[in-house]
């Protein structure tokens with residue numbers, strides 16, 4: 001699941017842009033670390049001797065939530081539908097997005113911000129002349145945060161873009177806590193995983209607007225019980241729109257595209 | 268693992284409050300961590316050690332108040348603890364679609380310093 005970094009540094013990440021319209025490289029900009037070493041140990045005024053208790057009750061996600069709210073406002077202002085795609089590693093996010101930008105993307109301009117621990121393979125797979133793509137390498141972070149997304153988005157040429165796909169790092173736990181400013185959270189469950197995944201990771205499924213049951217083309221072959229998986233998703237996430245599909249055979253893709261069309265922001 | 272980043276946010280708050288109070292030493296930092304927050308207490312403790320090193324919170328004690336998951340069943344209109352595995356089955360009706368009422372907390376509750 002999460003990669004243990006333990007470096008104690010603020011997590012560095014890089015943004016790399018692959019786009020014909022906005023070629024350029026912005027690698028290695030460090031995140032602005034909140035926990036800079038304390039310089040002010042010797043304060044000017046002597047401290048009071050009695051111990052002092054301060055009740056703070058502040059959310060530790062406040063910084064991210066603030067950045068997410070700014071992203072959200074920006075997406076709305078630009079009349080852009082933003083989707084955050086979350087799944088276990090390998091559930092088929094990049095494959096689905098590649099096909100989506102090829103098909104749906106001909107109709108409505110799409111852009112992609114994709115997060116990965118190390119490589120920019122996914123950005124290369126997604127890159128098309130008509131699709132601006134920004135790769136964010138998160139280093140050791142197991143999820144995208146709203147600041148990273150803001151940088152990725154800023155680096156892109158957004159002219160005419162109606163849909164912003166954000167492919168999160170493959171992980172079902174950590175992304176649940178990090179709002180990116182998306183309008184739609186999409187959780188993917190593939191037929192190569194267990195039917196009981198939704199029961200094991202309820203928070204992420206409960207936060208989903210859409211659950212995509214992917215790779216249904218191989219379900220039969222693998223003895224994956226689609227009915228049971230659907231039942232589990234419905235029980236854990238009754239609020240979510242559920243779409244079984246295959247990015248390989250194309251089954252269910254028209255339903256997915258219809259969903260995207262319905263959610264587009266009027267310009 | 269994002270515990271280091273979370274802890275950096277916490278310590279930034281601690282330093283700010285310590286500055287405001289002109290404290291020279293932080294004795295105790297109390298966090299509230301929900302069972303469903305996706306954060307591991309052990310990783311938090313490790314991150315705390317790393318992040319406080321060389322600061323006035325270096326010798327501070329980290330207290331983690333764990334908040335159990337509490338699920339609300341809409342059908343039965345009752346709350347029940349979501350602690351049997353990760354399966355939030357309502358003990359009364361067997362429903363799974365309960366709302367998470369608590370367990371997602373991730374906050375800095377209290378700082379003790381002088």
Ligand SMILES: Nc1nc2c(ncn2[C@@H]2O[C@H](COP(=O)(O)OP(=O)(O)OP(=O)(O)O)[C@@H](O)[C@H]2O)c(=O)[nH]1
Nearest residue numbers: 088089090091092093094095170215218246247248
């Ligand atoms: N049979 C089948 N295989 C698929 C389908 N979609 C993706 N795959 C395969 O699943 C593997 C992983 O797909 P990706 O699209 O890279 O998955 P991902 O979620 O982007 O993976 P990460 O970014 O590493 O988390 C690849 O080998 C794909 O060819 C599908 O609809 N059917």
Ligand SMILES: [Mg+2]
Nearest residue numbers: 093094122167
């Ligand atoms: Mg991918």
Ligand SMILES: [Zn+2]
Nearest residue numbers: 340343357360
């Ligand atoms: Zn019930």
